Amino acid sequence: MVNESVASVGPETGLPENWEVRHSQSHDLPYYYNSKSGESSWEPPEGSDLVKLKEYLTVKMAATSDKSGQEKVRASHLLIKHRESRRPSSWKEAEITRTKDEAKSIILGHEARIRSGAASLGELAAKESDCSSARKNGDLGFFGRGEMQKEFEDATFALKPGEMSRVVETSSGFHLIERTA
Structure with missing residues (x-):
């Protein structure tokens, strides 16, 4: 490194x-x-x-800037995909067959566990997220505007460090996003 x-x-x-x-x-x-x-x-x-x-x-x-001066943030997320997701597969499943409603129900259950203090987003992401970032407890690293899907980006930049979003829907599926820096 x-x-x-x-x-x-x-x-x-x-x-x-x-x-x-x-x-x-x-x-x-x-x-x-x-x-x-x-x-x-x-x-x-x-x-x-x-x-x-x-x-x-x-x-x-905390939030940093790249060489061009663009603000960057850091976030972790938990993604639940469904069969209508743009890539309905994950590191856990070759083919995701759950419905959109089933996926939304799952992510709402995860949100309730996190908000109650029963689990952290990172703990759940490591086991339950359909994103390969699961191996890093959902950590996506730093990113700036234009690097993520618009809905995801807008939700992340609206958060303060340490805050978690409500459920965010993108073409990838349903996300819970925690801004970490």
Whole structure:
């Protein structure tokens, strides 16, 4: 991972000893680096306090701008597709056959669990999302205007860091979006 910016270390990051947050300029994403072993990872290392890390990333690595000055935001999402989605398949299912109404019912159930505190969006995205971002707890990284579907983009830019949208419908399916920076 080359072209990184200054590292962020200390107990406020929620990372285990010797781990730090760095920022990859080439990917415009944070990653994790162990200063003792030289190991690096896109995923938080084992033993991380994910709540503290999320708070740290939200506050310290908040919305940024690219080289052209365009505002960028970071978001995670949970996607539930249906048979009318533009690509009715996922990492979990070769062919998604559920109806649009069934998909909406599923996403509303997930929204209720998240809002009640029974689960986090990231936890549910890792198991339930039909997007390949599930392997990163739904994290989509940073993006600017014009990089996502309009409905998704509009909903994300309307959120403040730490806020979650209501259900958003796009041609991909139904989303819950959490702006993380």
